Amino acid sequence: MSPLLEVHKLSRFFGGLRAVNDLSFTVSSGEIFGIIGPNGAGKSTAVNLVSGVTKPTSGKVRFQGTDVTGQPPHKLVQYGLARTFQSTTVFGNCTVEENCRRGSYLARYPGFFHSFFSTSKAGEMRQASDSRVAEVLEWLDLHRVRNVRAADLPYGAQKTLGMAISLMAWPKLLMLDEPVAGLSAAEADNVRDTIRKIRAEGISVVVIDHNMRFMAGLCDRILVLHHGQELAHGLPQDVLSDPNVIEAYLGRRYVKA
Amino acid sequence: MIKISRRNALAGIAAAAAIATVSSTALAAETLRIGAIGSLSGGGTAWGLAIKRGAELAIDEVNQAGGLSVGGKNYNLELLMYDDQYTGQGGKTAAERLVFQDKVKYIVGPIGSNPVLSAMEVTTPQKVLLMSNGYTPKILDNEHKASYNFRFTLTNLEYAPSMMKWVKENLKVTKVGILVPNDAIGQSVAPPLVKLYQDNGIQTVVDYYERGSKEFSPLITRLMAAGIDGFDINFNAPGEAGLMVKQARQIGYDKLVYQMGGPSVPEIIEVAGQHSEGFISYEMFDFDAPSAQPFVKAYAAKYGKGIINSQTPAFYNATKILIEAIRRADTVDDTTKIRDAVEKLAGYDAGVYGPVRWTGKAIYGVDHQLALPFYVVEVKNGKPVTRAVLSVD
């Protein structure tokens, strides 16, 4: 099976700083792929590069065999590559339902003219998108809170809503930037269940986090980033027992222990 | 504020009524209102106050003498003034309000081409007299010949030729630097001025600056580098002209500084201090003349001892001429008659400028330009001393 996402020798320099250097990996259909690393390792930059938020200095990103390097995020969503953000995950002032409507731009927006005159095309698209919103809310267990203002949701539910927004575009690959940062253990477990649910629908997931315990229990494969470069790459148990990884995470004195 | 918005909210009618009450302070049978438009905002405020104060002094004089009797009735005069913000839009709105809301028949002011031209669009079709001052010839020379506009101060078209003759004979300059603001005045007057210098065989170096600048040293340095032997600080606002004199001297310019037109000398002396010594200027009013003393005293009594803007006597004069014309026409309503009376007022002496003489036919096609004497003064020991008295040809 050909890989869904291919990242080839991706680099990004900020002035003299090599935030990401020569990063390569692939993600297959239906896979949960993890990128971990200590703070400042370049994880977020890596997601930004792949999702088009930041332009790479060099390297290639291929999605389903198409070269999408340097394309803006809204184009990548059309290809089927969606993402969430670490901090701004939801539109805080709107209801949960409205958040999802805003997420479904591609299915919902008929163009300025149709939308202005509310043509039949606009009506059809609106109806289709509304039923899809209801479906996703039900699926991710958010339907009970659909009229709640997003900012009033507990933090864990906001993270789930963030994923729901991204899922409205029917992506083939979803990239999650620190989905459990700041969550309690119970909430993190909830998020892990949701991610598994998403994969069960055939959507590949790339997760970025520094929480090893969470990642080990979730991902099929893990890549460890350190100072913008790949430190290790493989199955969770192999990667996490790698002495280089332990050193990077915990410091030299833990390596022998 | 909440009060106002609630009032809006309750009924629009109330709002309209409030506008009406603010403006029409009980039109008593014996009160005759003279309108005024002038800038009371921003940089033009000194001029707006000049209009207000000049007109108020003239009106006070008439009221204290028992009022104005016309057609067997005795009227107490009242000034109704609105701000034009020194813009066209403001001039139009103020004129609309005076003409249509307050039913005023004669207006003194405004000053400045923008507000005058747009106020004119309102007043002339309604045959309302406009006693204004702006540099653009269009105020008098427009599609309404025999219009209802009169101008009470000289523009460069009037005084520049005689002034130039005097400058050429007495100052002997060969290359003159000119700094003008890049605004309505500067753009109106600089091209004809440059042409006038050239026609007289004098070279010019011209530069424009944005209104509001306070630092002219770079521009003066530039003029000095061009080798000027005369610096003409024409047409600048008083503060700016004063700064030009001061800064020119401070950076070591030791040749002639003078102006062929523009603001009054006392203000320049105030700002430039000792650096104004030897400065030679056109002056539209001689505040030290014996004939001016009653006016100066009345001003100080009412507004304090600050510097008197030189437009103030001009609008005092304009208001007095207007009042005299109403008296002679013996009507307060028929503005055509009043206009004709103004035109025939030659010889009347309002007290500050000597007898009235109308001119302008040759330039504007209508004799609606007041011909005033003007002066050449030189600053000696911190005081303006008259060197010559000139008049419009």
Place this chain on the structure above:
Amino acid sequence: MLSMLTNPTILGQIVVNGMSLSSIYILVALGFTLLFGIMRVVNFAHGEFAMLGGFAMYYLYAVFSLPWVAAILLAPLAVAIPALFLEWLVFRWFYQKMFQSMIGLLGLSIVMIYSALLTWDAFERNIPAAFDGILRFAGVILPIDRLVTIGVSALALGAFYFLMVHTRIGLAMRAAAQDVEIAGTQGIDTRKIYRVAFFVAILLAALAGALYGQVYAVSPFMGERPLFVAFIVVILGGMGSIPGAALGGLILGFTESFLGTFYGGSVASYASFGAVILLLIFRPWGLLGKPE
């Protein structure tokens, strides 16, 4: 043109003009950027505090004939101390509200200008120069009052730098400029910081106004130009950046001086605006600001 460039008199002139322009711009801009950096307040009334500084100097030096040094020290205090009442009455409502502060303080600026107009009339007043005269040095003519302006500004800048870098309150202010909430949680009394920052900003503006008033002239409308310039200087240097305000002031002062001398007033305006626009497009956070 070339002869102008190699003429030491003109070059000296340009440098002195540029420096004295810059020093006043910097004083006004520093306070403006301090208020924005710490309180997120766009102080459209900043120029009016400079105007009050000018009038204070006028009364202390020209009317009451105090010694110049006493007048230049007292004038800023005479403005900044009563201004604390305005801080309580008006400013505190607008902290951390960018747009509301812009409009509300525009209102304050209008109130201040026209109250001054009612009090002092519209004409321009001169503060007699304390150090009138010209220094001729190797063919360069230096007006002494400009040199004094440069010197006083440099002293004020030095004092300000010391306050910000070497005192506890300065450290607290810099922390508050970084992030008010975090500074608050770390036990910094934000209300006090606001008051101190306001006092310092007004002090600088009033000092600038006193110098400006003496070099140029004093009138109710004299604050418009310094505010306009402060606005541009602060964009140039980066909103909220203190070294940025200093650099921005230097650049703007020298640009005006150089371009004005070589190309005339119009070109100087177009060029400086155009340059700032380009800067905003390519480096919106200003020369020394930080990207957000």
Place this chain on the structure above:
Amino acid sequence: MNSTAETVPVISKVRLGRSTSSALIGGGIAIVAALAIMPYLLDERFFYHIAILVCFAAIGASSLHLIIRTGHVSLCHAAFIGVGAYVSANVVMKLGFPFVGGLVAGTLAAAGLGLMIGPVILRLTGKYFVLITFLFGEILRMVFVDWQSITGGANGLSGIPAPAPVFAEPKYFYALALLAATACVAVCGRILSSETGRFVNAIRESEQLTECVGVPVIRTKVMIFVIACGFAGFAGALIAHYARYISPPNFGPLESLNLVIMNVIGGMQTLVGPLLGAIFLVLVPEFLRGYVQLQHIMFGVILILVMAFLPAGVVGVKDWVARRMIPHDRRGEQ
């Protein structure tokens, strides 16, 4: 997860005042409509003049509101009004086209200029956008002053003809202005209430998130900007043929700032805000004009009070009323 529904307040509970607030908005529209027909009841020329100025302000402020809704506060909107005014005046006076030609040309010229600069400047956000538009407006004003052959320089252009002889009378021009303002406000309102408006709001609230759900953010912002600039040009053409005389100060930074003040004073959250703001900012100075030397001081105090006590603008009066009616309501800080 299931517990979330019980632990958080449901939004309809929070918005107890919903019916009161929609009644207030409805009331606001009714007031605007009443004010719109009032000049005809009073039938005084000066009221027509003021009402026409309100119409111009309403077009300017509501089109600026479109840009503000994308999260960008433009300080050069009056300059675009100027572009429309000068282009229309020139097309009619120099090229001899009828008024409609000038109106179309003015609208297109302003929209075209918006299209040229929009893609560049709309990449900046927040205060940087405010600053760059301020500078751009200043440059346009300088062009109006310096390009004397087209703009008449600082002396402006005079003798611009009325749209038709009958419209020289303010009574009839008001009908035209009212129609134009109503159409413009209706179009702005329709854009904001349509699906386009949904994504415009999304862009304002989080540009990054919106871009990443597939919305072409820059293109959408440019489109809104171009429409708004077009309306500004449209208003400019009307102003030129009403005032019959135009000059650069009409289109300077102070006028742009006035349009922003209308939005902030009225309220930046809904389209009613700029309408109330336009009425407020034309009428209040007119109330005060009689207090010759105190007018500015009073106006300044009003600005301070409104901003200090109604930070959400005059529209915020409804929140203020709501707070009185529902004592424990949440604070309505924006």
